[in-house]
Amino acid sequence: MSQENLVTLTKKDFESDQEVRWCAGCGDYAILSAVQKALASTGLPRENHVFVSGIGCSSRFPYYMNTYGFHTIHGRAPAIATGLKISRPELTVWLVTGDGDALSIGGNHFIHLLRRNVNVNILLFNNRIYGLTKGQYSPTSDRGTVTKSTPMGSLDEPLDPISLALAAKASFVARTSAVDVKHLTSMLLEAVEHRGASVIEILQNCPVFNDGVFDDFTGRKTKATHQLELKPNEPLIFGENGGKGIGLSGLSPQILEQEMDGMLENVAIHDPKSRVMAHILSQLDYPRFPVPMGIFFQETREVYEDALHAQIDAAKIKKGASSDLRKLLHGSDSWKLS
Amino acid sequence: MPQNKQCSATKPDTLSSVAIRFAGDSGDGMQLTGTRFTEETARLGNDLATKPDFPAEIRAPAGTIGGVSAFQIHFGDQEIFTAGDEVDVLVAMNPAALKANLHDLKPNGMLICNRDAFHEKNLSKVQLSENPLESEELKTRYRLVDADISTQTHRALEEIQLPNSAKEKCKNFFALGIVCHVFTRKVEDTLSWIEQKFKGKAELIAANKEALFAGMAYAEASEILTTQFEIQSAPQKAGTYRNLTGNQGIALGLIAAAEKSQLPLFYGSYPITPASDILHELSKYKEYDVRTFQAEDEIAACCSAIGASYGGSLGVTGSSGPGIALKQEAIGLAVSTELPLVVVDVQRAGPSTGLPTKTEQADLLQVLYGRNGESPVAVLAISQPDDAFETTLEACRIAIEHMTPVFLLSDGHIGTGSQPWSVPEVTSLPTIRPPFPQGSDTTEFLPYARDEKLVRPWALPGTAGLEHRIGGLEKQDKTGNISYEPENHELMVRLRAEKVQRIADSLPPTRVFGDEEGELLIVGWGSTRGAIEGAVTELRSEGRRIGHVHLRYLNPLPNDLPEIFKRYQRVLVPELNSGQLRSVLRSKYLLDIEGYSKIQGQPFKIREVHDYANNLMREVV
Numbered sequence: 005m006s007q008e009n010l011v012t013l014t015k016k017d018f019e020s021d022q023e024v025r026w027c028a029g030c031g032d033y034a035i036l037s038a039v040q041k042a043l044a045s046t047g048l049p050r051e052n053h054v055f056v057s058g059i060g061c062s063s064r065f066p067y068y069m070n071t072y073g074f075h076t077i078h079g080r081a082p083a084i085a086t087g088l089k090i091s092r093p094e095l096t097v098w099l100v101t102g103d104g105d106a107l108s109i110g111g112n113h114f115i116h117l118l119r120r121n122v123n124v125n126i127l128l129f130n131n132r133i134y135g136l137t138k139g140q141y142s143p144t145s146d147r148g149t150v151t152k153s154t155p156m157g158s159l160d161e162p163l164d165p166i167s168l169a170l171a172a173k174a175s176f177v178a179r180t181s182a183v184d185v186k187h188l189t190s191m192l193l194e195a196v197e198h199r200g201a202s203v204i205e206i207l208q209n210c211p212v213f214n215d216g217v218f219d220d221f222t223g224r225k226t227k228a229t230h231q232l233e234l235k236p237n238e239p240l241i242f243g244e245n246g247g248k249g250i251g252l253s254g255l256s257p258q259i260l261e262q263e264m265d266g267m268l269e270n271v272a273i274h275d276p277k278s279r280v281m282a283h284i285l286s287q288l289d290y291p292r293f294p295v296p297m298g299i300f301f302q303e304t305r306e307v308y309e310d311a312l313h314a315q316i317d318a319a320k321i322k323k324g325a326s327s328d329l330r331k332l333l334h335g336s337d338s339w340k341l342s
Numbered sequence: 343m344p345q346n347k348q349c350s351a352t353k354p355d356t357l358s359s360v361a362i363r364f365a366g367d368s369g370d371g372m373q374l375t376g377t378r379f380t381e382e383t384a385r386l387g388n389d390l391a392t393k394p395d396f397p398a399e400i401r402a403p404a405g406t407i408g409g410v411s412a413f414q415i416h417f418g419d420q421e422i423f424t425a426g427d428e429v430d431v432l433v434a435m436n437p438a439a440l441k442a443n444l445h446d447l448k449p450n451g452m453l454i455c456n457r458d459a460f461h462e463k464n465l466s467k468v469q470l471s472e473n474p475l476e477s478e479e480l481k482t483r484y485r486l487v488d489a490d491i492s493t494q495t496h497r498a499l500e501e502i503q504l505p506n507s508a509k510e511k512c513k514n515f516f517a518l519g520i521v522c523h524v525f526t527r528k529v530e531d532t533l534s535w536i537e538q539k540f541k542g543k544a545e546l547i548a549a550n551k552e553a554l555f556a557g558m559a560y561a562e563a564s565e566i567l568t569t570q571f572e573i574q575s576a577p578q579k580a581g582t583y584r585n586l587t588g589n590q591g592i593a594l595g596l597i598a599a600a601e602k603s604q605l606p607l608f609y610g611s612y613p614i615t616p617a618s619d620i621l622h623e624l625s626k627y628k629e630y631d632v633r634t635f636q637a638e639d640e641i642a643a644c645c646s647a648i649g650a651s652y653g654g655s656l657g658v659t660g661s662s663g664p665g666i667a668l669k670q671e672a673i674g675l676a677v678s679t680e681l682p683l684v685v686v687d688v689q690r691a692g693p694s695t696g697l698p699t700k701t702e703q704a705d706l707l708q709v710l711y712g713r714n715g716e717s718p719v720a721v722l723a724i725s726q727p728d729d730a731f732e733t734t735l736e737a738c739r740i741a742i743e744h745m746t747p748v749f750l751l752s753d754g755h756i757g758t759g760s761q762p763w764s765v766p767e768v769t770s771l772p773t774i775r776p777p778f779p780q781g782s783d784t785t786e787f788l789p790y791a792r793d794e795k796l797v798r799p800w801a802l803p804g805t806a807g808l809e810h811r812i813g814g815l816e817k818q819d820k821t822g823n824i825s826y827e828p829e830n831h832e833l834m835v836r837l838r839a840e841k842v843q844r845i846a847d848s849l850p851p852t853r854v855f856g857d858e859e860g861e862l863l864i865v866g867w868g869s870t871r872g873a874i875e876g877a878v879t880e881l882r883s884e885g886r887r888i889g890h891v892h893l894r895y896l897n898p899l900p901n902d903l904p905e906i907f908k909r910y911q912r913v914l915v916p917e918l919n920s921g922q923l924r925s926v927l928r929s930k931y932l933l934d935i936e937g938y939s940k941i942q943g944q945p946f947k948i949r950e951v952h953d954y955a956n957n958l959m960r961e962v963v
Contacts, residue, residue, distance in 0.1 A: 022823060051803070052803075066811050066813070067811050067813075067824065070809055075814065076645070076813065077645075077671055077675050082642075083637065083649065084649035086635070087635070087649025087652075087657065088649035090633050090635060091652075091655040113638065113645075116637075116638040312633060319628035322629070323629040329601050333584075333598070337584060337585070338583060338584040339582070340583075341579075341582075
């Protein structure tokens, strides 16, 4: 988008006239507010934003944005967004989804959008529970989660959205939290800047069915010691006063302490261009390791809809101008009867 | 080879019509042989109909019945209704092909067999202890051309530097050469086709051409094939013609509709038999701004088309029965959001995976009613390959101008069969007008306000001032906001139904084939048209008073149908299912409509419809 198309807007311009109907204390409120503010700051006109969502609490999001919005069906928002982007590459398309919508019923569409690198921004609200259907375990719930459908504890191993996104060849993969609005906003703006499929996993608390599931590491007091903030080209340090770091022993990550000899030389530097490093970071298991937040991976690679339109342009150059319908209908094998 | 060429100077005998079936192993190239013969025949101005019939397996075990692939063509000097009930000529490239197809060869028909394939191993694969070519039965019942096709092909290609396996593959062109000679077909088009197909491979070009010529020479020199036949061209209207399959016709119709509506075409699809050829065909035409998308699954294929449509494209998805079942939830979303969407269903025999390469008309109730809630859509059916273009264009017109999903029903028989198609003048095609919001109204934009046809405006993302939200939740009338109000839901259900019903007001009068009133009205839809028209023509020539209505519009049904029904004593609906349209018509019109079903994965024969209708009329008397 060129500079002259930018407009001056405020958060209010992005608020729709619809009453917001999430539960009191839901993490979604903070995300909505952050998105409205972030969009205002980009200067992109309202009409160029489209919010596409699936089904679930998070997927009500488009109704509250005074932009174009499409609340679709369960799990299929990535497929609808793909068709929209192929049709209208110039639009800024946001895909709002949840852990059930994106990783369970819509898992197939999620991975295929990522490998194609369709230029959309995916906001994956992860609260590790099904909220709208009143509290069943989700594909990101820990094993043993007790819910209405799993009174003796869930049996399935949870999926890690970051690892999955990396394996599916996403070109921008980040994690943030709804309680850290500043960090959340910076991730949103990075995603807007990124050309290609960007995934932001947003850890978001469900106060009704899974309250406090992230408190161990998102709380004010626990954040410093239990989170690892990923900053490009900076050392992987965490803890009070940056007293701890992550190093690699072979391919195995290990925690280094300041007291240890040569800690600083041995701390790994975060390289968001390294897919291998991103995979290793995505495998840091909590609570043995801190939870990484920030951009795990980012690369520039061909955007699907650009490539598709490039083929169309190439065909037009090679085969001559389009719109000669007569030529098409006659083909090369017609004959005349008089 | 005896060199007595006494027959070559004689004038060919004239025939009115001929049906030929080429049958062989899946790897024998019979579809190609049939297609080439069809192209040459179309160019001679004969009317024709074809029926490819092949197994779902790409290469079933060689020599088995399961691996037999066949292609039938019926051509003549008058209107040809179907690919033919029986055949005048059967080409059987091996014992399995003979065994599977002989029952359709007319008595005294011409039977051309590749003797080289009738060896013990192949005979035992089809449980034959003796070689049928040696039996007196074949020789007395049919005109048997017992040809050593493989041997002759290899001999003709002796000078060409190719491995024997490659030479063996040319034997289908030898067989084609025989049949082309007997039925006085030209081969120029096939020769240039060979050059295109094997461009850069000089040996293969030479080998295939040589095999074709050798087959022709063999026929000319043969003692059995003493007569050549010619078939005069059919009285077709002046104009430009092209031989087209139903799937090709759909592809061209979609591109034409995009052009006539000034919208880009988006086609989202997942590979499935027998619909994949539409995707293949459209992928060739990128210079027409056609955006094709091979999705990860059927659901994504449909959803991507809805997304494209939301963005202002002509969104189309295509599949066959099992894929349609998967798309239905998404089609419900298009019903609720009232977006244009065309869903092509090239039906095949079901349920479940069913018979993927065999034809059936059993998806009518699925497309009418197979979604949750009350979710009405328009449904159109293509009747034969040369009708595919026009019906597709009409399906797109309705989808765009009425802001609704439209099902376009075809089937395997139409999709893979071909016919000469009269190429229309581009200027004669109707303009399609998308209902984009008009003017620069400064009042609040209402995405669900409706015009007199009950159609809502199609406001595209990116348009300043028209920002709005749509979705699958029930919408408030006019504003489109979420609404749980009981009365509003009932209103919206009725509005959506009435919107689809009002399409009927813009439909042309229903055409009656045959008598305008009489003993019997036959109502058909889809690929049964040729068989019904053939049967009606015969019955009328036998003195029966009988009419035929073939429905292009299955939902909404034409307004003039009840009046037409009244003009006949009885109404019969023949269908390739257990009576689906019959059931719809009975419930809608409360008439005692009778049905005739065939559920064998094969089209009706003219004889079958003729006999059933004839018996029915006798009951009246």
